[in-house]
Amino acid sequence: MKPILLWLRRDLRLADNPALAHALRTGQPVIPVYIHAPEEEAPWSPGAASRWWLHHSLAAFSRALEAAGSRLILRRGASLETLLRLVDETGAGQVLWNRVYEPALIERDRRIKAALKDRGLAAESFNSALLFEPWTVSNKSGEPYRVFTPFWKACCATGLPDDVETTPESITAPTCWPDGDHLEFFDLLPRIPWDQGMAACWQPGEDGAHRALEHFLAGAVLTYKTDRDLPGQPGTSRMSPHLHFGEIGPRQLIRACRRLQAQGAGAAAGASLEAFMREIGWREFAFHLLFHFPHTPEQPLDERFADFPWRDARDYAADLEAWRRGRTGIPLVDAGMRELWHTGWMHNRVRMIVASLLVKNLRIPWQTGARWFWDTLVDADLASNTLGWQWTAGCGADAAPYFRVFNPVLQGERFDGRGEYIRRWVPELKPLPDRYLQAPWTAPAGLVPREYPRPRVDLGESRKAALAAWEQLKGASRSEASGTP
Known part of the structure; x- marks a missing residue:
């Protein structure tokens, strides 16, 4: 019997895997293969934290396949060419996979399915995600x-x-396995060991x-x-x-x-x-x-925001670096950014708060924040990342009828009133009394440690500036719609 190539992507599981289940129902041998081709995901190739997770997830899935009597074939190269080589090497008669939904990958998969069918191969995709x-x-x-x-x-x-x-207990193996690359060849792990915090927090697989x-x-x-x-x-x-x-x-x-x-x-x-x-x-x-709306990872869904008056990149470089490092002087924001850097993850409410400070108070383009999250989140997902940043910026779907600006002090008082979160991730503020913890700049002189920075921005004044920018944008949109010069 001709074997089946099971092309794996972001479906690294045995349970509830539709493509795998379909392959097993045929009774034919199954060859699971993962092809590493990050350049095909450009301009959204996986970031550093995602690559770390992928390494460990592939290792875990390989062990699971071996326990089921199978193995994971790893290859590096262009997906279509690699699949065709594997077909030639194994005599496979069909290729199965589960679908992904990023715009670049949808187009790639369509081309691959057409090319495989042109070669007389069966090619079928399924919904697992x-x-x-x-x-x-x-x-x-x-x-x-x-x-x-x-x-x-x-x-x-x-x-x-x-x-x-x-979940299959066993997977029918081919009589002869093709060669594969070693996982280390993918070079997914960081060369500088900054991943200890992630390793302590997560078990990929x-x-x-x-x-x-x-x-x-x-x-x-x-x-x-x-x-x-x-x-x-x-x-x-x-x-x-x-x-x-x-x-x-x-x-x-x-x-x-x-x-x-x-x-x-x-x-x-x-x-x-x-x-x-x-x-x-x-x-x-x-x-x-x-x-x-496949343009939304780069462009606002609400087209009016294409003309939003963001600050010039030359003016906000220092503020952006302080935000990335968790040194804005706003404790709840700094706690979130430090949690992100240490663990590769951030609490969802805090994601909205740190994003709001960046795009509303600092008036730095939301795409800049989305790119940083993309590189540092272990759950960096193009769909969810885009939705979250556009929602906070006010330029996406489900936007509020007003220009929402989160106040990190009030948010901290409401959702971290006793300061457990801030004290965990901003330990230099541990001794600060609760009444000053959310806004240490209001504390009497000498209470706040010298190493903790003063706020990069005045929350009240920057909120007014953001609202004024929004009114300016709305006014320009009304004038354009009415034809007023």
């Missing part, structure tokens, strides 16, 4: 959604899928994903609706990097939530489960937007 394919959800006019709530209502009305493929899910379901999910906004508490699922690399799928999460609901978890826990599933919905919405 989403509850709903982006092209299957539309409003009553047949147009894509731009607002989350009606989008999610439409998804829920259809019914959230929770059917999952079973399918086993790590399920352990994280079990830990979440055993505790934090029951109070998720309230605690998910508290950065000092372990109130979130931390499933995002596992989802991004396909170590677990959204259908598995929905299924786990439904099982808890069926057990009668109680009203409060039931509301928290619904809130968690709604967050899975936001991830779906992000992919919906990226698919229908």
Whole structure:
């Protein structure tokens, strides 16, 4: 029998893997292959933190395949040429894969599928990453959604899928394996050892994903609706990097939530489960937007913001560097940026706050912040990263009817009132009394350590400047629409 090439990308799991399940149902030998071609993802090739995760995820998946009687063939090179070489080497008759949804990769995969079929090969793709394919959800006019709530209502009305493929105990191997590269050849790990914090926080791989899910379901999910906004508490699922690399799928999460609901978890826990599933919905919405508006990683969805009066790059270089290093003098912002650098992750509420300071108070383009997140987040996901930054900047989908400017002091008082989060990541402020912790510049002289910087920006004055810039932009848009010179 001719073997099947299983082309793996961001679907590094055995459980609920539709392409793998389809291959196994044929009864033919399966050759799992991962092709490292980061240049094909340009201009959004994986950042440093993502590469670190990918290395360990591939290693974990390789071990899982070996336990199932198979192996992972690693290759470096252009995807189409590498697949065709593997077809020639193995005599494979078909190539299967699970879909990805980034604009550059959609176009690449279309070309590859056409080229394989031209060679007389069977080529088929499957959905492993989403509850709903982006092209299957539309409003009553047949147009894509731009607002989350009606989008999610439409998804829920259809019914959230929770059917999952079973985990194979064994995978039929070919009689002869092709050669593969060593994982170290991909050069994914940092040459300077800055990754100790990430290694201490995460366990990449399918086993790590399920352990994280079990830990979440055993505790934090029951109070998720309230605690998910508290950065000092372990109130979130931390499933995002596992989802991004396909170590677990959204259908598995929905299924786990439904099982808890069926057990009668109680009203409060039931509301928290619904809130968690709604967050899975936001991830779906992000992919919906990226698919229908593929220009948005670089350009605002709201075209008016193309003319927003950002500061000149030559003027904000020092402010940008202070923001990146967690040295803005705004404790909650600095805590978030230091958490990001140390762990490759940041609490979601804090992501909005640090982004707001950058784009609203410092008036640095949101694309600059998105690029930094892209390089430093282990869950760097083009769809979610784009949605988050455009939402905070006010230029994307689901934007508020007003120009939202987060006040990090008020946000800290509300969501980190006792300062657990700030004291964890900005240890030089540990001795500061709670009343001054969110705004140390208001403390009496001598209380704040000298090594902690003064604020890079006046929050009140910069808020006024941001609102004035917004009014200027709205005025220009109204004049253009009316034809006023």
